[in-house]
Each structure stands twice: as C-alpha cells, then as structure tokens.
Amino acid sequence: MRILVLGGDGYLGWPTALHLSRRGHDVGVVDNFARRQYDFEMGVDSLVPIARLQRRVRVWEEVSGLQVEPFIGDLTDPTFVSRVLVEFRPEAIVHFAEQRSAPYSMIDQKHAVYTQVNNVVGTLNLLYAIADVDPSIHLVKLGTMGEYGTPNIDIEEGFIEITHRGRTDVMPYPKQPGSFYHLSKVHDSHNIMFACRIWGLRSTDLNQGIVYGQETPETKLHPDLATRFDYDGVFGTVLNRFAVQAVVGHPLTVYGTGGQTRGMLDIRDTLACVELACLNAPAEGEYRVFNQFTESFTVAQLAQMVVDAYPGRVDIDYLDDPRVEKEEHYYRAAHTKLLDLGLVPHLLNQVTISSLLAVADRNRERVDPAAIRPTVHWRSTASTLPTAGSAPGTGRDLASEASTDS
Ligand code: NAD
C-alpha cells in the first residue's frame, strides 16, 4: 500500500514508518519538527541520541535499499496538507502528528491553546484535504485510551448500547478525559466521526494506551535509525521513566497511591496494530474505534516490576499527585478488535523490562537528574517552569531550517 505517516519523525511515527517500509509498503513521512522544538523549549533531550530526519532517511536507504519520502511541513497549514496528498497519493494515512503530552498541555493557558489548536486544526485540515483530494483514503488516527477516563463501568471499544426510557441505541462511549491534551483527542474523534458521516470518509480511531520500549527490529539495524526516548517529567511516560530512574538511582516517582490503572502496550505492538488497521480498511463512510492496548497495570504494579527486574537497589517515592485523577478506581476495558485481526501481543515481563533497563543503562551519562521530577500541576493555571514563558514554536524554527538545508 501507499501509506503516509504523519508525525513520522516522532517516537512512534519513525519506527512505524520503517516497519511499514520493510513490510513492502511505499511510505512517506510528514513532520514539522515540533517535537524537537519542545526539547529546546523545555531544555531536555531524548535519552537516546536521534539523528536528523534527513540523515535517518539516508541511512535507512543504505541499510535496507528502501526509500522513505520525507515531507517537511505543518498540518495546521491547509495548503501544505493538500499538496502532500496530491503529490504522494496515499491509500492510507497514519496520523501521529499531534502534541501528545498531557503535562505539556497543562503548563498554562498558552500551552493548552497551542495543544488544542495544533491537534484539532491539524486533523480538521486533514479531513478536508482527504475529502477534496481522495475520499477513499483510509485515515488511521491515533487517539488515546485516556479519552474514556476511568468510569465505574466497563469501557467498550468506542461505542456502547444504551437503553433509556424503553428505547435503545448504540452511542459513542461517554468521554471523561483527564487533560487538555486528552480532550483534544476527544474533539478529534467527534470531528472524524462527523466527517465520515457527511462525506463518506473511512477512518479507524486507534484509542491507544501508554506505550513502552524503545527498540524495534528496524531501529536496531543502525544507531542513526534509533527512535527517541523521553524520561523527563513532561514528556516521559510512566514505565519508560521508571526504567531510567532505576538506573540512575532516583527513587521511582509514583504519583499518589499508584492505584491509577492504565492500558499499556509494547512499542512493537504499536507498529503491528497500525499495519493491521491499514490492511483491513473500514467501509466507505465507516468510523470505527479500536482500543489499542494489550494489558493493564496499576502504576504501583509497574513500579514493583521495575524494582524486581533491576539487579541493584531501587526505592519508591510516593509523591503528592500533581494531576487531578482517581488514584483508586475500577478499570476494565475491552480490547478484542485488534486481536481478532491477528495481533499477537508482546506482553510485559522481566525480559522486556530488562531490555528497557539496558537502553537506559547504555545512555545513563545523558540523563539530566533535574529533568526527572514532575513540574506541572493540574490545579495550577500557570506552572512555573524555567522556560514556560516562551510560547511553543517561537524558538528555533526547525522546519524552515530543514527546508533550506541542502
Ligand atoms: P511524538 O511527539 O514523539 O511524535 C509526534 C510527531 O508529530 C512529532 O515528531 C512532532 O514533531 C509531529 N507533529 C506534531 N504536530 C505537528 C504538526 N502540526 N504538523 C506536523 N507534524 C507535527 O509523539 P508519540 O509518542 O510518537 O505519539 C504519536 C501519537 O500517538 C500522538 O498522536 C499521541 O497522542 C499518540 N499516543 C502516544 C502514546 C505514547 O505512549 N507515546 C500513547 C497513546 C497515544
């Protein structure tokens, strides 16, 4: 298939592009390097060094003999989005290209507005471009399990049958997201479902859980094919953070009691799920939702698994929860649709955690201990970060630099 990967320079987008390329698909990647700019803004860096996109693409061609076509630009620019669709002519578009950190979206008003404009406007531009250029393109959109929140009933895959006053209907599952970032995904879901209804587009909304891991069969082929790995208090996700904390002797930062339960998956399963979605397109006009995770754990369980896997001593620090979220709650979420399509999950075990610890250990000299503790507090409308004054995108314009970079 011809598949365009939006956000193809990011943590998940880059390894997905390589996986799809190696599986024989014609792949293009789109990115505006916003993620690299957040690093400049926050004064942090990926734990694992990452090459520039242009270098990554060249190395992939040298190593595999396969080409991945880069397009540098911003999804909030509608002209750019339409041009890429016309030039590349994708059959499927995998859309990872959003600001994806809940804490980043909760820093202050500027970052909340930036997150929602970037994510909602980017996706809306994409929907219009698909409708205008080729409505048969399958949009595979990365959503999040966090759209549902933590209700006291079972979570279904996107829709729930409700009987109310004697009448029954199948409705979108109620959404109770926990940050302005997670809310942007809910807004996207509504816009996508509506576009499918009015223009007959086809889309799969992948409500993904928290991803862990850094290595995939393709990224391991050369150091310059590595994908990023975030461990800081704003962009690092929980298990990746705990692995780094264990290795540098920092107590594991469990927020609150650690009873928060979340769906999780191995990075290799993200790639498999995305390909399964692409290969099994929905019908014209169909909007469907897959819950993309393989297992669920409490945060305290994850911390204990890291303690058990690490050969040295690891302490756990129960911090006051900087977020507003339930610390103890019921959690049972359906996740059968990707399994039905053939997903064979990589489950979390001591081997997986040990390989995560090994990645952290190899790069331990690059860890900035000052970046580890949480700095963004949900109850505050303006968290005091050293750099929170500078608006996103007002730092170096990496996308322009890249387009003039021969
Ligand atoms: P990431 O930040 O590493 O990658 C996103 C990429 O999109 C970045 O390279 C960024 O520069 C690019 N981007 C952002 N806005 C853009 C725009 N307007 N135009 C062009 N490019 C833009 O994030 P990730 O961890 O790879 O996540 C990818 C997607 O998966 C996100 O949509 C995220 O919400 C979703 N997701 C991630 C996780 C996780 O654990 N990482 C879990 C569930 C869902």
Ligand code: USQ
């Ligand atoms: N947590 C800790 N200690 C930490 C970091 C996090 O206890 O050091 C807790 C958080 O309070 C939360 C849980 O761990 O209860 C998950 O936090 P996270 O930062 O790992 O994940 P989250 O903010 O939910 O966001 C991540 C991705 C996001 C994606 C989401 C999937 O950044 O893009 O949408 O996971 S989900 O959680 O299913 O919504």
